[in-house]
Amino acid sequence: MKSLKAVRTDSGLSIRVEPRALVVGVLLCVAALVVAVVLIGTGDFEIPATDVVSTLLGDGTTAHTFIVNDLRLPRVLVGLLVGAALGLAGAVFQSISRNPLGSPDIIGFGQGSTVGALTVIVLFQGSAATVAAGSLVGGLVTGVLIYLLAWKRGVHGYRLVLVGIGAAAVLTALNGYLLTKADLVDAARAYVWMAGSLDGRDWDQVWPLLGLCAVLVPLVLAYARPLRMLEMGDDVAYALGVRPERTRIVLMLSAVLLTASATAAAGPVSFVALTAPQLARRLTRSPGPNLVASLLMGAVLLIAADLAAQRAFGADVLPVGVLTGVLGGVYLLWLLVAERRAGRI
Amino acid sequence: MNRLIADDVTLGYDQRVIAERLSVEIPDNSFTVIVGPNACGKSTLLRALSRMLKPSHGRVLLDGQTIHAMPAKKVARTLGLLPQSSIAPDGITVGDLVARGRYPHQGLLRQWSAQDERVVRESMASTGVGELADRYVDELSGGQRQRVWIAMALAQQTPLLLLDEPTTYLDIQHQIDVLDLCAELHEEQGRTLVAVLHDLNHAARYATHLIALRDGAVIAEGAPAEIVTAELVEAVFGLPCQVISDPETGTPLVVPAARRGRTAVLRK
Numbered sequence: 218m219k220s221l222k223a224v225r226t227d228s229g230l231s232i233r234v235e236p237r238a239l240v241v242g243v244l245l246c247v248a249a250l251v252v253a254v255v256l257i258g259t260g261d262f263e264i265p266a267t268d269v270v271s272t273l274l275g276d277g278t279t280a281h282t283f284i285v286n287d288l289r290l291p292r293v294l295v296g297l298l299v300g301a302a303l304g305l306a307g308a309v310f311q312s313i314s315r316n317p318l319g320s321p322d323i324i325g326f327g328q329g330s331t332v333g334a335l336t337v338i339v340l341f342q343g344s345a346a347t348v349a350a351g352s353l354v355g356g357l358v359t360g361v362l363i364y365l366l367a368w369k370r371g372v373h374g375y376r377l378v379l380v381g382i383g384a385a386a387v388l389t390a391l392n393g394y395l396l397t398k399a400d401l402v403d404a405a406r407a408y409v410w411m412a413g414s415l416d417g418r419d420w421d422q423v424w425p426l427l428g429l430c431a432v433l434v435p436l437v438l439a440y441a442r443p444l445r446m447l448e449m450g451d452d453v454a455y456a457l458g459v460r461p462e463r464t465r466i467v468l469m470l471s472a473v474l475l476t477a478s479a480t481a482a483a484g485p486v487s488f489v490a491l492t493a494p495q496l497a498r499r500l501t502r503s504p505g506p507n508l509v510a511s512l513l514m515g516a517v518l519l520i521a522a523d524l525a526a527q528r529a530f531g532a533d534v535l536p537v538g539v540l541t542g543v544l545g546g547v548y549l550l551w552l553l554v555a556e557r558r559a560g561r562i
Numbered sequence: 563m564n565r566l567i568a569d570d571v572t573l574g575y576d577q578r579v580i581a582e583r584l585s586v587e588i589p590d591n592s593f594t595v596i597v598g599p600n601a602c603g604k605s606t607l608l609r610a611l612s613r614m615l616k617p618s619h620g621r622v623l624l625d626g627q628t629i630h631a632m633p634a635k636k637v638a639r640t641l642g643l644l645p646q647s648s649i650a651p652d653g654i655t656v657g658d659l660v661a662r663g664r665y666p667h668q669g670l671l672r673q674w675s676a677q678d679e680r681v682v683r684e685s686m687a688s689t690g691v692g693e694l695a696d697r698y699v700d701e702l703s704g705g706q707r708q709r710v711w712i713a714m715a716l717a718q719q720t721p722l723l724l725l726d727e728p729t730t731y732l733d734i735q736h737q738i739d740v741l742d743l744c745a746e747l748h749e750e751q752g753r754t755l756v757a758v759l760h761d762l763n764h765a766a767r768y769a770t771h772l773i774a775l776r777d778g779a780v781i782a783e784g785a786p787a788e789i790v791t792a793e794l795v796e797a798v799f800g801l802p803c804q805v806i807s808d809p810e811t812g813t814p815l816v817v818p819a820a821r822r823g824r825t826a827v828l829r830k
Contacts, residue, residue, distance in 0.1 A: 221661055223674035233673040315649070439670070446665055452645030455614050457718065458638030458666040504654040 238501040238510060245513035249297065252517060256296075256524045257289045287419075295418040295482055296520040296537070298426045300489055302479040304515015305437060305508060306472040307490030308497070312444055312506035313465055314377045317552060320491040321476040322545075324381020327485035328388035329359025330477055331411055334484075335392055338407050339399040348410065349422075349481040356477025359384065364469060413484035413538020415523055422482045429478045433471045438508055440468050445505045486538045488545020489515050489522075495552070563626065564590050565754070566611060566641070566722055571620035573606050573778070580606045581778030583619070588722075588771075593748040593755045595765040598775035599799050604758045605646070605726055607775065611756065612643040612724050624722075638666035642720035644711055646727050650699040656710050657695035660686055663717030685716040688751075689743060705736030712743065723747070725757040729764065737761075741768050762799070766790050766814045774798045790814035 225231040257273075258264040262284060264272075271277055272285040307320040314324075321327065333355020337343040343351065367380040392411075396404055443464045446454040451461040476490065496518075497510035519537065522544065526535040566588040573581045581603040588594050588611070596604045609615040610622055613629045622629045629637060642663075650659060663685065664678045686692040689709045694702065699710060708728065715723055725744065729737040745768055748755050759765045765772060766786040773783045776798045782789045792805050795816055802819040809815075 221657060221674060221679070225674075225676065229675070230671050231673055231675045231678075232671070442665070442668070442670075442673075446662060448649065448651040449659075449662065450645070450647050450649045452614065452643070453648045455634075456612060456638065456643035456645065456715075457663070458635035460634050502653070504651045504658065 235501070235503055238503050238507070241497070241500045241510055242513060245510065245517055249513065249517045249520065252520050252524055253293050253297065256293050256520055256527075257285055259524060259527050260284075260289065291419045291423045292415050292417075293520060294423045295426065296415050296523050297516045298423070298430055299415075299479040299483045299486060300493075300516040300519025301434075301512045302426070302430060302475040302515070303486065303489040303519070304493035304497070305434065305512040306475040306479075307492075307515065308494035308506050308508050308511035309437060309444070309468050309472040310377075310490070311494050312448060313469065315374055315448065316378050317491070317495055317556070319378045319381070320494070321472065322485070322487050322490050323385065324378060325359055325363060325384035325388055326356050326473065326476045327480060327487060328385045328392065329362075330356035330480035331392050331485055332388050332395070333358070334410055334481075335395040335399075335407050338410065339395050339403050342403060346421075352481040352484075353477045356480055357473060359388065360469070360473030360477070409536070410484050411538075412536040413486035413541070414536035415483055416536065418482070426478055426482050429474065433475055434512070437468060437471050437475075440464060441506060441508050444468060444508075448505065484536075484538055486519065487542045488548065489518050489541055491552075492545055492548050493518055495548075564588060565625050566756075567623040568607065568611060568617075569620050569623055571610055571617035571622065573603065573610050573615060573617055575615075579618075579778075581775075584778060584780065585620075586611075586773060586780060586783075588754060588756055591752060591754055592771040593745065593769055594757070594771040594773060595769035596756065596758045596773045596775060597760075597762055597765045597798070598781075602775045602798075603778040604775050606778075608643075608724055608726050608756065608758050612641060613637060614643075635666045638718065638720070640720055640722060642715045642718040642723045644715045644723070644725045644728055646730065648711055650707070652700075654699050655695065656691055656697050656699055656702070656713075657682070657686070659699055659710060660691075660695075660713045660717050663714035666718060681719055682717050685713045688747070689713040689716065703736075704732055705739060708732060708736070708740055709743065712740070716747070720753075722754045722756070725755065727758050727760060729759065729761070737764065744768065762790075762795065762816050763808075766816065767808060767811055786814055787812075790816070 221233070222236065223231045223233045254266050254269050258266055258269045264281060264284065268277060268281055269285060272281045277285060310319050310321055311317055313319065330352040334348050334352035337348045337351030363381055363384050367377045369376065396407060399407060443459040446457050446459045447461055447464060454461050493515035494507060494511040497507045497514040501507055501510050522540045523537040526537050526540040564587045568584060568586040570583050570585050572579060572583060584607065586607065596607060598604045606615060610617055613622060616630055624632065624637065624641060661678065661682050664682065667678065686695060689712050691706065691709050691713055694706065699707060702710065729740055732740065741764055744755055744757065747753055769786055771784065772786045772789060774781045774794060781798050782794050790805055792803055795801055795803050795805065804817045804819065805814050806817060807815065
C-alpha cells in the first residue's frame with residue numbers, strides 16, 4: 218500500500234498525508250501568491266512586483282499604498298475568495314453527483330443567481346448591494362428547488378445533473394424574458410453583471426465573502442471523510458456508519474451558499490466550479506473529492522483568468538467571466554468527448 | 563439472547579408492505595442464509611437488519627438495543643454489510659479501497675493508525691488480495707473485485723457481517739470461491755455471517771442455519787439437513803423436486819423435477 222501514509226504521535230493521533238497532494242497544494246499556494254502580486258501591479262498605473270510586495274508589507278509610498286491597499290488588493294482578494302468558493306463548491310457537487318458535469322454552473326445555480334440579480338436590476342432598479350442580495354436569494358432558492366425536484370429517497374447522480382440542466386434551461390429562458398422587459402440602461406447594466414467581473418470590487422465585497430468562507434470552508438472540510446465514503450454508494454457509506462442524507466444536506470447547502478455568495482460578489486463567473494476540481498484531481502492523482510486542492514485551484518484559475526483578461530488583449534480589458542467562459546467552454550467540449558470515449562455518456 | 567434480532571417488524575417501501583409482523587433471530591456464531599423466491603422480502607429483511615430500512619412497526623435489536631436509535635458509527639463497529647450495489651471510485655487502488663473499511667474506527671485526529679494499517683493488511687491477506695494492493699480496482703476481474711469488497715467489509719472488524727447476494731454476477735467458480743471464503747471467515751474467525759443467496763443448493767451446502775421466506779413470512783428455519791425437504795421447496799418456491807444427498811458434503815441437494823411434457827416435445 219504505497220498510497221497510504223500518516224504522521225503518527227505516541228499519544229495516538231494519526232493524520233493522513235498524501236505527499237503528492239501536499240506538494241500540489243504548496244505549489245498552488247505559491248502560484249496564487251505570484252499571480253496575485255503580478256495582478257496587483259497590473260493596470261493603468263503599473264507597479265513593479267518588488268514595490269507591490271514592500272507596499273503589502275506596509276513599506277510603500279503614499280501613492281502606492283492607496284493604489285495597492287484601497288484599489289487593487291480588495292479586487293484580488295475578491296477574486297481569490299470567489300475562485301476558492303467556486304472550486305470547493307464544484308468539488309462537493311461533482312463528488313455528490315459522481316459526475317464531472319454535476320457542477321453548480323452546469324446545473325442551474327449560476328442561472329438562478331442571475332434571475333435574482335436581473336429581477337432586482339430590471340424590475341426594481343436596485344443598488345449594487347441589493348443586486349448582490351437578489352443574486353444570493355436567487356441562488357439559494359434555486360438550490361432548494363433543485364434539491365426538492367431531484368429528491369427521491371435521496372439525491373444523487375444523474376437525477377441531480379438532469380434536473381439541474383432542465384432547471385438551467387428554464388432559468389435561462391426566464392433571464393431572456395427579464396432582459397426583454399428592461400429599458401436600455403438597465404439592460405446594459407444587466408449584461409455587465411451577467412458577464413461576471415471583478416471590476417470595482419472593494420473591501421465592502423471582501424468582508425462578507427471572507428466571513429462566509431471562514432464559516433463554510435472548515436465546515437465542508439470537516440465533512441470530507443464522510444463525503445469520500447459516499448462516493449462508494451449510499452449502501453456502503455451507511456454500512457460504514459455515515460448518514461448519507463444528512464451528510465449530503467449539510468454539504469449541498471454549504472456548497473449552494475458558497476456558490477451563491479461567490480456569484481453575488483462577482484457575477485456568474487462560469488466554468489471555474491466545473492474545471493477546478495477536474496484539474497486538481499489530475500494533478501494530485503488521488504481518488505476522492507480532493508477538496509483542498511480544488512479550492513486552491515479555483516482561486517488560482519480565477520485570478521489567472523483575470524490577469525489574462527487584463528493583459529492578453531491589448532487595450533481591450535475583458536471581464537474575467539468572458540475569459541473563463543471561453544476557456545471553460547473549450548474544456549467542457551473536451552470533457553464531453555473524453556466521457557464519450559470512456560463510454561460514460 | 564442472540565445479538566441480532568428482528569422483533570415483530572413490518573417492512574415496506576412507501577405504501578407497499580413487503581413483510582408484516584415478521585420475527586427473526588440470527589443465531590450467534592452461525593452462518594445464516596436467507597432464501598426464498600424473488601420478491602419474498604429477503605433483501606428487504608437484510609436491509610432492515612442492517613438498519614438501512616426502518617421498520618414501520620416493531621424494531622430491530624442489536625445487543626438488546628433498538629438499532630435505529632444507536633449512533634451510526636457504533637453500529638458500524640459491530641455490524642458490517644456488503645451491499646449489492648457498491649461503486650469503486652475512479653482511479654482507486656485496492657489498498658485504498660480496503661482501507662476505507664476502517665472508517666468507523668477513525669476520527670478527525672485518528673485517521674490512519676498503525677492498527678488500521680495492520681488490520682487492512684490482514685483483511686487483504688485473508689481474502690487473498692494482498693498481492694493486488696497497488697492495483698486499480700477497475701482493472702480487476704469480477705471475482706477479484708468481490709474479494710476486495712469482502713476485504714473492505716472485513717477491515718471493518720465487525721463480529722456480525724451481512725452479505726446481500728454476494729455471488730450475483732459471478733461465474734460459477736467465483737461463486738464457489740466466494741462462498742468458500744465466507745465459510746472460512748465463519749469457521750476460522752468466528753464471525754456471525756448472514757447472507758442472502760439465490761441458489762438453494764449453495765445455501766444448503768454452506769449455511770449452518772437456513773431461513774426460508776415466502777411473501778414476507780418465515781416458512782421454515784433451522785439446519786439445512788433438518789428442514790430442506792421436497793415439501794418445503796414446493797411450499798416456498800412452488801417447485802416440484804427431489805431432495806437427495808449431496809455426494810460431496812452429504813447436505814441436501816435439490817434436483818428440480820423434469821417437466822415431462824416439455825422434455826417429451828424436445829425429444830421428438
